[in-house]
Amino acid sequence: MGGAGPVRVLVTGGTSGLGLAMATALASAGAEVALTGRSGQRARSVAAELPGAVGIELDVRDAGSVADAVDEAWSRLGAVDMLVNNAGIGMRTVNPLFMTQPQGFWDVPIDGFRAVVDTNLTGYFLVAREITPRMLAAGSGRIVNIAVSESTMRRAGFVPYGPSRAGSEALSRVMAADLEGTGVTVNLLLPGGATVTGMLPPDAVPPGRSFLEPGVMGPPIVWLASDEAAAVHDQRIVAAEFEEWLREWRGGV
DSSP states (O other): OOTTSOOEEEETTTTSHHHHHHHHHHHHTTOEEEEEESSHHHHHHHHTTSTTOEEEEOOTTOHHHHHHHHHHHHHHHSSOSEEEEOOOOOGGGTOTTTTTSOOOGGGSOHHHHHHHHIIIIIHHHHHHHHHHHHHHHHTOEEEEEEOOOGGGGTOTTOTTHHHHHHHHHHHHHHHHHHTTTSSEEEEEEEOSSOBOSTTSOTTOSOTTOOOBOGGGGHHHHHHHTSGGGTTOOSOEEEGGGHHHHHHHHHHHO
């Protein structure tokens, strides 16, 4: 994968869903992966099933937990070449029936709103804020922020999840501007449609409609960790359209 040895990757929220799919793909491609979860025991258990992976406890809402987790990842891997900012919670936490019975924003519990924003937006900021100075000191690094489709940001009944993801996307673009020319790159990666993860209710997939599988994130995240992607910066990559995007990108460089 990397020309000077295995790429060392920290994947937040790596115990299930998109995070687990990306951690699995990266580990299978030869990367050294540290995956995190709020439960350290679960993170270690999941990591034990992947080649060379380690599991670390991390609550992205807590700055102290973030500092401790980054310290541990840096120590256990030797450094972190790539951060995959993925940890998040979805609409189920504020409305378990959000797919079939959406509720107006005025009915969203205040504590639920704050919990989603603290995880999906502030969490991205805290982890990136902690790890970026180390990458700058090393002279290089890659940050991949996981995003969602734009329709999610304006869909009825999707407060607070939609606004939290819109905020994390704007954060990513500003991070990219701040880090332009530093050797640390920032990119966005999203599935490209509704994906079968724990964020969806078990019966959310209606008859005749297919959702994406988490594995769709594998090829693009592995490529973003590759030598070829070293200079890719401030891109918004849709996993379901990755092959087409890659052909266009190669044609333009």
